[in-house]
Amino acid sequence: MTLGQSALPLLFFYHPVTVMGSCNCLLWLMMLCSSCLLCLLEYPVLVSSHNDKRLSSGPLVNVSKHLSFPDFSSSNPSVYQDVKLLGSAKFSDDKASLQIPDASQAVDLRHQAGRAIYSAPIRLFDPPTQTPASFQTTFSFQFNNSYGKGTSNSSSGLGSSGFAFIIVPDEFTVGRPGPWLAMLNDACDDDYKSVAIEFDTHKNPEFGDPNDNHVGINLGTIVSTTTRIVSLKDGSMHRAWISYDGLHRWMDLRLGSDNSGYPSQPTFSGPLDISPYLKEYMFVGFSASTGNHTQIHNILSWNFTSTSQASLLVPSTETCESKVIVNGGQSTNSSKTKAPSSFLIFLAVVVLGLAVLLNLYYNGKRRHKEPSVVLLSEKKQRPQPPNKPRRFTISEISSATRCFSDSQELGSDSRGTFYKGTLLNGSHVAVKRFSAQFLSSQGLDRRRIMKEIGAVSRVRHPNLVPIRGWCKDNRELWLCMIIFPMEALTSGYSELVFFLGPGDSRW
Template identity: 55%
Template sequence: MASVSFFLPSMKNLLVFIFFCVYVESSDHKKTNDGVVINVTKHFFFPDFNTPRTVHDLMLLGSSVVDKTGRIQIPDTTQNDVDLKHLVGRAVYAYPVRVFDPITRTPASFQTTFSFQIETTRTNLSFADRNVSGDGNDGGDGGSGFTFIIAPDEFTVGRPGPWLGMLNDACDEQYKTVGIEFDTIENAKFGDPNDNHLGINLGSIVSTITINVSEFGINLKDGEIHRAWIDYHGQNHFLEIRLGSDRLDYPSKAVFSGRLDISDFLKEYMFVGFSASTGNFTQIHNVLSWNFTSSSQASLRVPSPETCESKIIIDDGNGGGGRGGNNLNSFFIFMTVVFLVVVALVSLYYNRKRITGEKARELAMLSAVKERPRPPNKPRRFTISEVSAATRCFDELHKVTCDERSDTYRGTLLNGCHVAVKRFSVEYFKSHGINRRRVGKEIKAMSKLRHPNLVAIRGWCFDHQETMVVYDYVQNGTFHDWLYGIGVLPWSRRLKVVRDVAQALSYLHSQKLAHKNVNTSSVFIDVSFRALLGDFGFVMSGTESSRFEATVSQPTDVFAFGVLVLEVVAGRKRYRSESDPESNRSDLDLLEWAWSMHEMNEKEKVVDVKIGSVLNMDQAVRVMDIGLLCTLKENQGRPSMAEVVEYVCFETEVPELPLRRPMALFPYTSTTALCTNSYMCASFK
């Protein structure tokens, strides 16, 4: 049957080839079909967002909601006791729109109009607080504004503050966006003219073009309902934007009108919608109605309009000198076709004859097993071909991270689910004597776990010496990117991450399991800024017994969590490189420094000064104490993760730390010699 399966596609290709030969001959090698240019149009209209189809046609991400009055609202104010600072959300049309023709490299033409309202809420920050806010808000009332966005996907949400939800640190140069921002904050770093302007952003948060809308008598923060008209002509690369009150007629004068080529920032299909954010100042961004129409050109392949009649030439003996060669060519093509068809039929007959009835039944049974339905979210084993297809044959452009142990790729399964694939190095396994069977058992055990603060394992692959784990893809990247990226992460967000990670580890330990890879890069941030612990440390040396693992792994998780807490409080990595411009003592270990400051009763010096005066210093010092407590030796007071959860949630008082760093904090014991995994030794150094 294998040979038959191989042969059938060949037959199909053969028939295509025959048709092509006959077609070329019939057209006399003079003309080809270049296709017909057609218009691909898309239109949708939301007079409000309170209709039943809104649920299917609108995708809400992050802190966004459709309120009771039928408005898109970013951030979501329907939840009680929610801090509206540093929130971000998106609302996009749920289906991709064709915005670019890759053959002619022509952008689509589109017209859109929408009514919006920006409700400004005042804060009690002083002027000094505004200058040290760290989110780019230099002063004035309100949040950061909102954006009409053309984005390459429907699941990424950008950073809060002046990033307007357009981009985040996980977005690379392949993530292309086009945005028209309605900005209500003056940020000198981004070249803003004032706190009442419109910007055109091409692949960057820094606007390519800015327009001071105050010159047109428009105040975006006056609480009025405004309407924007955006008209882009793709073939001429011409953009026109009009802005005015929703109560008045179509504005006679455009706020911007000129040539603008957006081709380099478009893919063939993209998603259109709105994104908005808040920083240390808050706003409520409402979209009340939306009308969108796009039109793009595409080439449609159709049969030739030429008729058979036009090819009939009556041979009357005159001017027929060229037909003899054509007749000869037709004869050779006909004989070739007959020969290939005979060969194909003979081969097909003998291949079918080889298959017995019993083998046919076995193949049918195998097909039935393969087609057996599975629960939609139940972890399963993937084949190497499925994983390869999801990651485009492990394309370098899909690679997210890499280290000596593994490479991680982002991918998309056939059902449309976005995943992250961790592919362990075969050479690393061999050189370190890793027991693949044991790793496989641990992966399967972890895949059964479900917790709000754990990245779900969707499946695994153990084919052809390959060992891979398939995780759910978390859109907003790692906490490492947020903590050490552009801008300053506010204290409230840092504290939330610490609590989420503590909850995840406590749950893992309650299941008699351990993470074994706790660090800022193994913590991921979802669109609601919830921290999810992933990238489990499955790799263990075959020389380590299960008893040793159970004894060491969980306390090591606690130690690593303590180091992570100190990094969160200090806003710096444990070890600074010599090239770090912020360090005068580049060789100083953060853990040693934190203990030194504790001994000198100057723990406030460890706290990240970039957070500014919006920091709750008492909370920061208390969390730092929890981090130091977790780095104590086990017999000197290192807590369990269940106890840590009570501490970080401020439900229980933190035990008093020793006045001086214990001398045996980093002992060299006989146990250390057994540590072949560098992470496992972390708690003994």
């Protein structure tokens, strides 16, 4: 019997407002006394057993992991064993490379997403010291424009979305296509830990991209923490060198031609703490995607080395021989299992006496009162108004607007862009996608946005567009409204819903 097992039946039957008779009171006190004595007798044994199994911490040691893939040809058997492909990705024998997307399977190369992940987790964080691992990785890559089925030649030279070197917590998630670069999807909540170095060839102003040729560092979100303008779409082979010092929280990123050697000047070099976005074991690899234009992302070679600190666990020095009973049944560790001291027994008796006096006192006061039972009222659920706006998922909004296709665009201004959409139930809606610059410039937080959406949804006016719902993801905001005929749209439709600006009361 353990401490939790002995106390559980007592806590189950006892209720402070239940009026007990003298017999029930004495019975309860006897059970309490016996439970306390048993716990006191067994407590030294439990502590001794726990201490015997404990492993002491030793000195810090370095744990290293090294990966090397000179190419990704089928003649290298370790490629198929060590690299796991997800989504639209394949090993190409033509270039001995890893290709995303897979042009041999996709009917339409637009809006494709894929990943290539090293199949085993790597220790990249030490929880006791909260120290991230140090790592170095280098890889060569090349972008090729492709005119897959359903893609016109007008895509040439425009780039697509790009690819990223990723550090993620699992080996089965595939992110969304388009500007998300297959890094994140709707299943990734706010606590999804990830680190990515993106090589982007398409400008997405809503994500703060400076242009259509840049590298960025992403920490737990698709919006880059920092970006640098580079040249990626020239068709040549590039090589990236990424080095991270976990002890000093410092990252160094260099980018150059594959045959030009190690660049003398870094593309980015500065302090960067990635520890909040790491678990103890993470997966490393690549992700890539395409949007409205197509592009083949080729990873030609890859090397990765990590070094993390860990405490060496030293096993107990106790041996089997030390537990053998010798000298007339006396054990070498008999002192650990000796009976409790007289002080503990005295303490148990004092507690028992106080419990008896308290129960007799309260029973005397309640003797002439009727028994009472306290019933806890069940928490009532507030009814949901039928016309109250609901929260949509990013998947619903993206599906309704066909991944925010240009053909669905109704108009735009400094605050964002309007899209025409169709929900899964067939309802036609208009989706307002607010730009990140507008939201940040206005200083809008989640509480204020929800307050104003709720206020507008309660107003019924013939000149006010009814709100169907909303969606918010990190720094983005989408507003879903009932769509009106073209005559209504051209007569000030966009002026009716811009209620998020300070002092704007035109609606």
